[in-house]
Amino acid sequence: MADVYSILVVDDNLLNLKLIEKVLTKEGYNTLLSDNGPDARRIAAQEHPDLILLDIEMPDENGFEVIQKLKNDPATATIPVLFLTGVSEVDVKLKGFELGAVDYIVKPFHPEEVLARVRIHLKLSIATNSLVQEQARKLRQITQAQNALLPRPEDFPNARFSVFYRPLEEAGGDFYDILNISNQITGYFLGDSSGHDIETSYTTASVKALLAQNCTPLYSPCESMKMINDVLVEILPEDKYLTACYMHLNRGTRIMTLVNAGHPPVIYMPKGKNPFFIKVPGDILGMFPDAAFGIKRFSVNEGDRFFLYSDGMVESKEKKISWVAGVQGLLSFFEGVGQINLSHLPSTLISRIFNGYPIPEDDIVLLCIEV
Amino acid sequence: MNFRNIESFLSVDTHEAEKLGRLLAGILTSDLEKIRRGIRDNDPESIRFVAHSIKGASGNLGFQSLSQLAAVMETRTRAGQLDGLEDLLLEMQQFLEKLEDSLSGR
Numbered sequence: 001m002a003d004v005y006s007i008l009v010v011d012d013n014l015l016n017l018k019l020i021e022k023v024l025t026k027e028g029y030n031t032l033l034s035d036n037g038p039d040a041r042r043i044a045a046q047e048h049p050d051l052i053l054l055d056i057e058m059p060d061e062n063g064f065e066v067i068q069k070l071k072n073d074p075a076t077a078t079i080p081v082l083f084l085t086g087v088s089e090v091d092v093k094l095k096g097f098e099l100g101a102v103d104y105i106v107k108p109f110h111p112e113e114v115l116a117r118v119r120i121h122l123k124l125s126i127a128t129n130s131l132v133q134e135q136a137r138k139l140r141q142i143t144q145a146q147n148a149l150l151p152r153p154e155d156f157p158n159a160r161f162s163v164f165y166r167p168l169e170e171a172g173g174d175f176y177d178i179l180n181i182s183n184q185i186t187g188y189f190l191g192d193s194s195g196h197d198i199e200t201s202y203t204t205a206s207v208k209a210l211l212a213q214n215c216t217p218l219y220s221p222c223e224s225m226k227m228i229n230d231v232l233v234e235i236l237p238e239d240k241y242l243t244a245c246y247m248h249l250n251r252g253t254r255i256m257t258l259v260n261a262g263h264p265p266v267i268y269m270p271k272g273k274n275p276f277f278i279k280v281p282g283d284i285l286g287m288f289p290d291a292a293f294g295i296k297r298f299s300v301n302e303g304d305r306f307f308l309y310s311d312g313m314v315e316s317k318e319k320k321i322s323w324v325a326g327v328q329g330l331l332s333f334f335e336g337v338g339q340i341n342l343s344h345l346p347s348t349l350i351s352r353i354f355n356g357y358p359i360p361e362d363d364i365v366l367l368c369i370e371v
Numbered sequence: 372m373n374f375r376n377i378e379s380f381l382s383v384d385t386h387e388a389e390k391l392g393r394l395l396a397g398i399l400t401s402d403l404e405k406i407r408r409g410i411r412d413n414d415p416e417s418i419r420f421v422a423h424s425i426k427g428a429s430g431n432l433g434f435q436s437l438s439q440l441a442a443v444m445e446t447r448t449r450a451g452q453l454d455g456l457e458d459l460l461l462e463m464q465q466f467l468e469k470l471e472d473s474l475s476g477r
Binding site for chain 2: 012013014015016018019022023057059084086087107108109111
């Protein structure tokens, strides 16, 4: 059997209610009836009809108040509302539209007109819902594709890393990558692209491809980042950029090279010692052709740990805390984590920092690396 | 005024037309009483509200003459005028009586 569409009819005049009910039921629609605003809102929230026909001139709570409340309630906000009005003034019609109605029917009405308008708006509603479903499906595909781009620790055992990754929306602006440059050399990249939209997910894919092309034994870490920057400057829209941190670890020579592109400072915790920041300010990626990145090269020892993170871990727009201010108290959360197993580190630290679980204000990535 | 006008206007059978006609007669009886009260209490706003309701409901059943009477009453009371409402009320009352006659087979 085909879908039965339900229509809520709201009118304080019993005759109008009965008449519309008769017209609609004859055509196979299921009708819900209400002669006042508060009951209509309760029925709408409970039954979620496909459409509402709402009279404007009603005692106590008039149709304008009803539609306003319906649109303010998430449970009923998306239900299309057609208002019934006996007043032909433009102002009344405009007010109905401003409040969120999709159309109006002037009383007295002819049954055929009611049916025609109901049909067209049900069709529009169905089409809109299909579009929303399709967009949601595509966004889910993007999420899956983006997740597939993110390396898992078990796939890179020699890289010795663990990670916490949680995007704010389907298409995250933060991402990371692990690069097996040679048997002894691993690259760790963490980037934060401006925005969280679908365009951002294409940036992610582009940067991943650029990392694979340019982070090779032939180029120094700084050269790799400069070449990636040159391409991004060309391909990114004007208002798009990334902050990023690239760590190049040679486990053979035990030399770590850090390249910073406008990203929050890396935390370094030498084995058995207290953590501290490595601050090497530098320009962001993808904005300036002659960008100057912060670079630091230093010796490391087995068991030393590094922590790369995105600004979502320290920044709060709601609390008006910039990442520069947010990093001030960050080190205290890292004290005493030297003995914690690498695989448990991200969840332990996130739990400490957010006192349970992070509030979704931004994408969050925490990359924990052990030499 | 014959309730069977509803049959042709809405394409319903006689039984349905009679049910709707009886509903209109019942509502109209109550509405006309409200209008009388409004005239007595010098309350144009309450008359306007009732007239508006009659205008829509009677027009929806195809009774254009009653709908037009109600429209005139609505316009006058919106402007705060109560003059001449008794005449309009009388015509509405006559409409109601004819409708009731047709419903009772007279």
